[in-house]
Amino acid sequence: MSSHNASAPYYFVPGPSKWPLFAGMSLLTTMIGASAWVNDVSWGPIVNYIGLACIIAVLYFWFGDAIKESEAGQYGQRVDHSYRWSMGWFIFSEVMFFGAFFGALFYARSITMPWLGDLDHKFIWPDFAAHWGNVGPAGTVQEFTTMGPFPIPTINTALLLTSGLTLTISHHALRAGHRAQTAFWLFATVALGAIFMGFQAYEYHHAYTELNLKLTSGIYGSTFFMLTGFHGFHVTMGAIMLSVVLFRVLKGHFTPDHHFAFEGAAWYWHFVDVVWLGLYVVVYWL
Template identity: 80%
Template sequence: MSSQQAKAPYYFVPGPSRWPVLAGVSLLITMIGASAWVNSAAWGPELTAIGILSVLVVLYKWFGEAIGESESGLYGERIDLSFRWSMGWFIFSEVMFFAAFFGALFYARTITMPWLGDLDHKILWPDFTAHWGNTGPAGTVESFRTMGPFPIPTINTALLLLSGVTLTISHHALRAGHRTQTAIWLFATVLLGAIFMGFQAYEYYHSYHELNLKLTSGIYGSTFFLLTGFHGFHVTIGAIMLSVVLYRVLKGHFTPEHHFAFEGAAWYWHFVDVVWLGLYIVVYWL
């Protein structure tokens, strides 16, 4: 047990906080702005930007307050256990989030597409071929080429797998009390994540301008961009989390025994790695 946990209260209960209400209001503003934006309202983009900025400010203040409580020794073993359960359930909700998109992809490929290509539907759509990446019944979608696993998706797979290794090395260094090595390997993890996102941005540019593969390219395009896009968003969030942890390491936070913020961010990053492996096989290979 660390010295901070030894002097912590039995169970710390924070006082009334304004941050949950402000977070809810900020998210409501963001959703109203986004809804107006997609419906071509002139004020939609500005309201969306205000909402996103408000969310970021609330998160910065709220997490800063929690960090201050942790560093002042108010968080003991029971709070640490609560955080672990909370992070575990949060990651489980993320698993269900991606399961919905993988389920939509499975339904489209395994059930709907063969059904549209059977003998009964040949009368309605005689030119339709039941292969993945088709242009829809009666050619309702512009022609496009599908995305293969080489070279960028395979490079990105190697980058994420390597980032999992560097993050694990960083964690072991922190547990051993080697703060410099912790920071170096953690920085390497964040850098690998940034390179991953750079390659994905190039992949999107390539798909739009050279393959004519877009979000509007039928069920193939919608599932491709939803799965890869939301995964890229999660990589970005994970990289931000690890960057904050890196900043805290450089500020002298954490001890070998007391560093749940590091562990929680690491759990999230490894979850993102696992999702990518499934996505890499199902979306790019099959």
């Protein structure tokens, strides 16, 4: 949201839109392609990529319409409140999403593993060692090395914490009306996010090629890659959101008092930071 207009309607209701229909068709195409892909159908990957490309196009034009409506002064205080509640509930749903994966990690690590290592199960799997990062009770998982906190995870922690600081500085600059400083610190935030993803890509390559740690490496490998992978995906999405906000800042959008698009993206980015801190402690240290 960029500005409030005294002539804005009581509550702006957009006219009929084709984008929900196109979004549904794109999602259906994506899932059909993905289903065919996992079943080794030759045309699956192509259909999946077409669906993903359509989703990106729909989002681009749909958000573009919302930006035009905002810049035209159609959004008043009530629409602003709606956006804030919507973003708050969206982030809450993301909290529940990551909570499920952290819960799975806790269950496997603190409940299932000691249970498999108790006296009763020693008769079934006498060689099983109840320590985190094992190869399973039957030894069906290939040997691998667990991932420690140094150096990449610790560097990435510093990068994300610094990005939260630069984003806060950018927000304060926007509220003070200093557009150039806003753009500079916002660009620094996006750059730090990109560096984070570069390090994570290197970490994954190191895990697969040198540690033999893969998604198929038992419960340790699956929880490690699901948690860090989905977090990396959220960092990527957050960086894209902040890049769009940066582009809008450079175009002269937003005012010191009304800039919800900036605030919504910042909320999301700080949420991603907090998730990483929990992940850094639970996955890499414990």
